[in-house]
Amino acid sequence: MKLTTLALNNIKRNFKRYVMYFFSLSFSVFTAYSFFALMQNEYVLMAFTYDDRYKSLLINFGIIIMVFVMFFLLSSNNSFIKARKKEISTYSLFGMTNGKIGKLLFLETMIVGITSLIIGIGVGIFFSKLMAMILLDISLASFTGNIEFTISMRAAYITAIIFLTIFCLMGLSGLRVINKFELIDLFKAHRVSEGRSKGSKIVLILSILLIGIGYYLATNSNSMIVTMSAIPILLMVISGTYLFFWGGLPKILNIIKSNKRNYYKGVTLISTSAFSHRMKSIGTVMATIAVLSAVATTAIATGYTLYSNIEKNTYDVVGYDMYFFGGHEEVLSDIRTTFKAYGSEIVNELTIQSYMSSPRVNMTIDENSIFNLGKEVYFRVYSQSMYNKLASICKCNYRPAGYIKLGEAMYIHGYRFHEIDDKVKGQQLSFTDKTLTITSVSRFKAISFGVKHTIIINDDDFDSLIDRGDIRDANEKGDTYDKVTLFNYKNSLTSRKLNKELTQILSENTKGFRTAYTNYDESLQSFGLICFIGFFMSAVFIMMTASLLYFKQVMAAEDERHQYKILRKIGMDEQVEKRVIRKRLIPVFLIPLLVGIVHSMFAMKAADTLVFSNIIPVDNSYFRVLLCSAVMYLTYAIVYSVFYFVTKDQYSRIVK
Template sequence: MSLLELTLRNVKRNFRLYSIYLFSMVAGVIVQYTFSSLMYNEDVLDALQNRDNFRVGSMIASVTVFLFIVFFILYANSFFMRQRKKEFGMYLLYGLTEKQVVRMIFWETLVICAVSLAAGVLLGGLFSKLFGMLLMSLMQYDQPVSLTFPVEAIASTAGLLLLLAIVISAQSWFMVNRLQLTELFHAKSKAEKPVRVSAFWAILAVLMIGVAFALIYSGKGSVVWQEYATPSLIVSSVGIVAGTYLFFRQFAGWLLRTIGRRKNYHEGNTVLWTSSLRFQIRGNTLNLSFITLFGAAIMMLMCFMTINYKVQFEAVGRNIPNDIAFQSLDTGTNRQVDDLIRSSEHGIRYHLTHEALTAEPLTSMDAAFDNPEYFTPEVLLVPEAAYNELVGIRGDDRKVELSGNEAVSLSQGSDFPETFAASETRSFAVKLGAGEEKEFFLTEKKDYAYLGWSTSPVESMIKKPAVLVVSDEAYSSLQGVANKKKFEIYGVKDAKNAEALSERAHAIVARTPGAYYSSFADVYSRQIEGSSLMLFSSGFLALVATFALASVIYFKQLREATDEKLQYAILRKMGVDNRQIKSVIRKQLLFVFLPPLALGIAYSWSIIKSYILESVSDIPELPGITWGIIGVYFLVYLLLYLSSANLYYKIVSRQS
């Protein structure tokens, strides 16, 4: 019998085991091909305004996806090889050499890779179209995505599989050559020893996690983080990492031992599901600790990217509140831009011409504007009436009422906007064009934009005009002693897709050096495409990482189910029925699946709530979005738990 015939016979005889491995390979190919094909899909590329950024971002994400797939498939192969150690021992006993066994494994791997490539590319093409449509939806583009099979994506996926076949063969060669023949026959008979536990270490684990949570929930504005940021970070990090390890190493074992000492321990099936768990703690500690911490990181990544994506829509509108705005120039230039906008497919919703007085600040800009380096050194004095008119058109509830020398600074992007009481008003002095000085009293530092960042189609955001809204009476009294600037402010239809219009309008305004120009479209495509790509890539990575991490538990439980078939066969002979066996399996697996899930959710939610959601509390739907992401993660693990319990029962119930 040739090695090829032996390979085909092995596949037929162990089809169940091969099917699990084949499913893992197909899943890896689908993920790799889906992501690779998006990078070469012309429909997606045609819709993007920033192809280069997309390719760079996709390349970085594809490398990460590749590493996760390699990890997942190699872990699946490790499980696959362990289940066949006895089989390899038989081959060596019958005279096959280690090289022949490895060559047989290589042929098997090539066959599985070929089948995986064909199935994965076909399914991956469908998923690629689906994910491409999702990406266009995130970017709010109406670009249709066709079903394509780029040659570059197929070639890169085939190269990945060839590389994996070589690595898997090398992994198998080391596995076969490292063990003695007797070890191959008795590989499954090695029992793990129970971990020695103590109440001290168990209590310490809970205390370390508790201290970490206390520091996290104290908030970034608390004294411990303001005064002792570095020690607090170290203590909380050590508490989470070391506390999680000790939780699974000591607290879980101590809890099982405590359950075993109860008087009613032998009642029901408690003794059945706890006894084997005590022997599995040593082998599961690192896996469960890693899954807990990495699972928390995955949820935090997804929540952060989703929040960032949501905030970007708000942020672009706040940073660039006007569809098109520019400094009023000569009559011919103004008319040229106006004709351009009116003749475009976008049209005009409204057009305002506002004026402002220019002034030089005498008081430090820090008194009125956070991060003054992002603002122009010149201050614009805008009358209350003009400001309120524009706010009314926008539909914002941000109008002001001022009198005398009162003023409001528009500190756009401020993390800490302030409203000053009558006894706490802040003085801000300016120098006007005729050398006259004027002192205003700030009643509020408002996180709001009147004109917004100056932009260009190439450089995106450049500088923010520093604006003081002053009372109408103060503005009227200064008109004769200050220089003026006028601004043309337009509202256009479908402003987010007005990149071409903005590029032409900017070219006209830019003929006058230093003239202010701002367009919503210049920033929207960059910001939204960037945040959409980050959300899409992180979601893809989270899906792959969750799948890979879940497989660690999944294959571990399948291996333990295979090893415990004899114990369950003995239980049946002792009179334990199928209903009780199913109950034992569910409780045993619940003890493995639930703690990593619960701890991971607790870690991620506490950090997100205390350090992300608190910073964007003005967007009320974000907590719901966060819980939705956590809910999806919970659902994935719930399905995995039910699937593992079902397959575990089938394995231990199957007759050898």
């Protein structure tokens, strides 16, 4: 029999085992091809002309993915070979040299590899248009262009070369594994423990301590401290995670074992002992998966949170679809005709006069603070009714409502420091013959229109202060302050052309303007790409880690098969067996997933301190971040549970 025939027969016979292997291999090829094709796609290249850093971002991301894919393929290949120990030793027993066995396995790897390479690239080509469209759709505000279906030969070429190299490496590392086999192991293989570990209390405490300190630092609300300690946090949490799986979890299992009342229940006894028996060999894998899950869930949650808040964030900054200073009549009529020409309707329109005032403030000046209410401070002043009008048509999320009594004032600012609240609250604003007290402070960036300090006061106070000349609509030279005109209109975020036209008119005829579209488009380009990469990376990580667990468990099933045989003879019925299998497998999937998600929750807290609290101007932005992240955690959990069920199915079939 020729070696090739033997290799083909082996694959045919082991087809069930190979299905998952085929699947994950094809998926990694698909990922790689799609990625390279995207980088070659001229539409994508055109769309990101603005910025070179996107390209470098994509390249870096590509390298990370490839390294990970290689790690995954090598380790799953090795455990695959180990699972076939018996078969390989039999060849050896009949006098096949290691070199020849290596050649046989190499042939098998190549047959499987090239098949999945073809499938992967084929699927990649099939979906390449879709991938490009998704990327452009999520990272451009108004993507309407049509992408043609293209086959990127270059991408296919690069993918093939990279994977053929990886397959060769797999063949070599397979040979190394074979050389390590001792024939005698065949006959006592499952007699020896794979490495039971008793665990140690110290390691358990140390790991919890390390992770705990990392978490504690991550939850610090001072962004400076969080930035400074980012690397220590990473080191502590990662080493803590590994220690936990190496020494902590075995200790916990031992503690479970010492609780006799619980442990002496048949199902717990069997599954716990089987699990702890494998602890050493699977500990490292579980820890790696927990860390990778944390990275992946954080990436995906960050991307999703950023992305789902772009629109809200746009309005939190800009507030209205468009506003400009200096309301000339011609500009208004030009704008109106433009709206008509592009078929957009005006939803709200409001023009208000700006009023300024500079009351005396007795506030101690803190030199170091960015925020200062000095002596010569100008406030923009709104009367209660003006403010209500402005707030009612503002499109941002958080519009502080306030009923302001006589003699009181509400202070509005655009900073995100909560310390301001305490500093400013209770301050006295002294006008010529009147003193107002600041009773409430709110952050509301959208209505300040470029001014640092804004106050809102009671209508009657407002009128009397205007009469006294304390609030003025003109400066000392007599020039009136500019009027502000706001517009909300339909299709504000979808029509690129309308925005272009409006921008042209406004830049020629006004003193200053802003449109929501411009802001939105900029954010989308940068966040959209990050988000896309996050999704892509997470998808790869999820698939690879989950199938790695699958492989490990299927291999274990081969070893554990005879145990189930014994147990059945003792009198374990089918229901108990099902429960044993469930209890045996659930922790393998659940523990890394939970650890990963908890890590990610704290990472999101740090990200919230650094980034999101800036972007999301809600009092408790972490809550919103968690809500967005939860969507992704759930997705992750769903994928894992699908893999769990596939694994359980296969495991039950093997041990039957």
